[in-house]
Amino acid sequence: MADRGFRVVIAGAGVAGLFMAETLKRAGLDFAVYEKAEEVGGTWRDNTFPGLFVDVLSRQYEFPFDPNYNWSRKYAPAPEIQAYISKVARRRRLTDFIRFNEEVTAAHFTDGRWRIETARGNSDVADVFICATGFLHQPKLPDIPGRETFAGPSFHSARWDHSVSYAGKRWGVIGSGASGVQITEALAWAGCDVTQFIRRAQWIHIRDNPNSTWRERLKLRLPGGYAREQRRLWQMINEGDAWRLYPGPQREAMEREYRSYLDYIKDPELRQKLTPDYNLGCTRIPKSDRNYYEAVQRPNAHIVKGHIDHIEPRGIVMADGTHVPLDVLVYATGFDPHAYMRPMNVTGLNGVTIDEAWKEKIYSYGGVALPGFPNLFMLYGPFSPVNNVPVPLGLEQEISLIMRLIREARARRAAAAPTIAATEKFLARLAAAFPGTVWVGGCKNWYTSRQPNPVLWPFPQAAHKGFFDEAPVEDFEFIPTGPVD
Numbered sequence: 001m002a003d004r005g006f007r008v009v010i011a012g013a014g015v016a017g018l019f020m021a022e023t024l025k026r027a028g029l030d031f032a033v034y035e036k037a038e039e040v041g042g043t044w045r046d047n048t049f050p051g052l053f054v055d056v057l058s059r060q061y062e063f064p065f066d067p068n069y070n071w072s073r074k075y076a077p078a079p080e081i082q083a084y085i086s087k088v089a090r091r092r093r094l095t096d097f098i099r100f101n102e103e104v105t106a107a108h109f110t111d112g113r114w115r116i117e118t119a120r121g122n123s124d125v126a127d128v129f130i131c132a133t134g135f136l137h138q139p140k141l142p143d144i145p146g147r148e149t150f151a152g153p154s155f156h157s158a159r160w161d162h163s164v165s166y167a168g169k170r171w172g173v174i175g176s177g178a179s180g181v182q183i184t185e186a187l188a189w190a191g192c193d194v195t196q197f198i199r200r201a202q203w204i205h206i207r208d209n210p211n212s213t214w215r216e217r218l219k220l221r222l223p224g225g226y227a228r229e230q231r232r233l234w235q236m237i238n239e240g241d242a243w244r245l246y247p248g249p250q251r252e253a254m255e256r257e258y259r260s261y262l263d264y265i266k267d268p269e270l271r272q273k274l275t276p277d278y279n280l281g282c283t284r285i286p287k288s289d290r291n292y293y294e295a296v297q298r299p300n301a302h303i304v305k306g307h308i309d310h311i312e313p314r315g316i317v318m319a320d321g322t323h324v325p326l327d328v329l330v331y332a333t334g335f336d337p338h339a340y341m342r343p344m345n346v347t348g349l350n351g352v353t354i355d356e357a358w359k360e361k362i363y364s365y366g367g368v369a370l371p372g373f374p375n376l377f378m379l380y381g382p383f384s385p386v387n388n389v390p391v392p393l394g395l396e397q398e399i400s401l402i403m404r405l406i407r408e409a410r411a412r413r414a415a416a417a418p419t420i421a422a423t424e425k426f427l428a429r430l431a432a433a434f435p436g437t438v439w440v441g442g443c444k445n446w447y448t449s450r451q452p453n454p455v456l457w458p459f460p461q462a463a464h465k466g467f468f469d470e471a472p473v474e475d476f477e478f479i480p481t482g483p484v485d
């Protein structure tokens, strides 16, 4: 039976919030999820642009408590991921716990509880507050002069305007990250006149994305089949990603392989434009299912490399004076990853806000907790493995520690926060691990901006599991909260 005296509030009903909700439901705890939108899914609800496929194997993007034996392809298209998430939320009745269209605007730790406020003027009180608000959630628009003057439709890739028809228009796509690559590829194959504006070339994974076969599906359903496949996948993740972490023959082989994809480009000038000048893996590698390099060689596709001077009502003017006429403009310019939890106003002990805490640098204990913010937990917060561990797997590990701490805090009638010493030890361990990884050495990416070290996890997935399994409770201080009502 649920213990009505102890309450948890989660902000966000994406993959992370739903995973947490299912875990709390199973544990019989009282909880509510606040979701600012009218549907679950987060990333997969918001990003509906053409060409979006999951970049890890579909099977790695499953809730472990709800396997899907029916993925249509090796790497599922985004609508299929969204349909899966939504189905799980409904089948498991998680939607009963979600308050849709309720954005959490503030959370203050006062008298041992979290006081939560929403944009609609509602409030809640919780012993534990969990932020599952996403690390790629707040769209970032570029600071290009004249942006507001553009006369045609213009939108961020995460706000795709489906009322705009493809045909007969000159499309501009600003950005060379994963979204920019996938959108350009999709528009080029759809026969649109598309110009992609890039400042830097990206390493791109040209991969096959076959339909799943009935044999593969059957294999999963055979006795022991699913567990066997899971073991194989996790082994693959650990072995396959070592190249990012350590220099050596595996990294060299990867670089050779990625360089060979550039051979698809016949025109030496275009090949030069699209050849990256930094180490492979330093940014998240865009995945191309329909050969981006072939797509951009179509006569209807164009790559413009360089600095954009300004945007005009009818197009873009480059720094060298070139004018590119356009009818539709897509900003595939990414997200503000350091807006994590914001613009929510979160205040911990002694009235310290998150903005104040992270003013000098962003830090966390394991990506899940912060000193001075008792019983506040983050899912996929700063230093979570955004690049080398599939998100559901990383979540499973984070949630296991959070549940351990919730149990401990509840039993002690206290609120848990990592000690400063334990947090510093964690950060020092990370700092020592970065040299030699692909994320350092002058490479610019969204993990490093404004930070001395990249804001991610520089170890293999097994070490992530080890960290969360073994995190000692002594790394946390427990601030008495008094008896639960």
Ligand SMILES: Cc1cc2nc3c(=O)[nH]c(=O)nc-3n(C[C@H](O)[C@H](O)[C@H](O)COP(=O)(O)OP(=O)(O)OC[C@H]3O[C@@H](n4cnc5c(N)ncnc54)[C@H](O)[C@@H]3O)c2cc1C
Pocket (backbone or CB within 6 Å): 011, 012, 013, 014, 015, 016, 017, 034, 035, 036, 037, 040, 041, 042, 043, 044, 047, 053, 054, 055, 056, 102, 103, 104, 105, 132, 133, 134, 135, 136, 137, 179, 344, 379, 380, 390, 391
């Ligand atoms: C275009 C794109 C493609 C991606 N592709 C992949 C991929 O192929 N593989 C992969 O592993 N990862 C991918 N990612 C990363 C992806 O974000 C994660 O895999 C995962 O979806 C994160 O889940 P989440 O629940 O933490 O965050 P989100 O999915 O961002 O969900 C956060 C939820 O919180 C809600 N929310 C935010 N603030 C508040 C608030 N104040 N109050 C109430 N609700 C709030 C949001 O509305 C949202 O529903 C991609 C990201 C993007 C943007």
